[in-house]
Amino acid sequence: MRAMSLPMIIVHGGAGNWKDERIPVGMEYVEKAARAGFGVFEKEGSALDAAEACTVFMESCGQLNAGLGARANLDGVRELDAMIVDGETLSFGSVAAVCDIQNPVSLARYIMEKTDYAFFAGNNANRIYQQMISEGYREEREPGVIKPHFEVFGADTVGCVAVDSKGNIAATSSTGGISKKLPGRVGDSPVMGAGAFANEICGATATGWGENIMRVTLTRMAVLYVEQGIDLQKAAEKAMDLFETKTGSEAGLVMADKDGRWSKATNAKAMPTSVIAEDLGNISSYTK
Secondary structure, eight states: OOOOOSSEEEEEOOOBOOOGGGHHHHHHHHHHHHHHHHHHHHTTOOHHHHHHHHHHHHHHSSSSSSGGGOOOOTTSOOOEEEEEEETTTTEEEEEEEEOSOSOHHHHHHHHHHHSSOSEEEHHHHHHHHHHHHHTTSSEEEETTEEEOSSOOOOOOOEEEEEEOTTOOEEEEEEEOOSTTOOTTOOOSTTSBTTTEEEOSSEEEEEEEOHHHHHHHTHHHHHHHHHHTTOOHHHHHHHHHHHHHHHHOOOEEEEEEETTSOEEEEESSSBOOEEEEETTOSSOEEEOO
């Protein structure tokens, strides 16, 4: 795709066998999420700020498989996974199998920015969440529900890649996981290089069957192809070809680079996606 004027953001709502009647709903909410993230840029927020706000919106909308709308496990409990990546520093924060926290992406950012660690899981992640709230890093609307750091209007894994006006890149991934999962199961979403990856050149976020995405470190491979000089769209397609050849499974990913170019690739029926940039008069949206 051609380069766009920065800043820009690309958002996906999950790749999979979407029911026909659910596709317009997915499109509606990824479009709203893209506008929420881009609104942060208009308030002079960073790529990390925009990516967090966009993902918090998707976690809070109740219409996508993240946060409030996440699928329950076999015990009927929502166990959530999330990650945020700072491409400028190669830092990341991740949480896995957390309960009673609607917006795990904000906790992931706190872990990245305010602790000496990168990854927390289960009940101990909830202890870090309480530490985050007590320190005032984020405020709650109600227990477990984050008040967005930047006030914005209000299937499968959700995620985004944001590029700010300086060319800094951030990527996120957030999910409730696969249907009927065993309690304690963790997929690709919080795994660096699988669910998401970003560096100073490019960022990517993936969606699909997590066990198989981890086998090929899908997002790291996609960005590596860009580093090797491959066109962004061809890099996304090459990564998906590798994934399908090695696993025979279903997935999708979206990518953006420091110059505002973006791409997407999926072998699924649908992957609702929206892109918005400084020079786009209207948001651009795609189902596949």
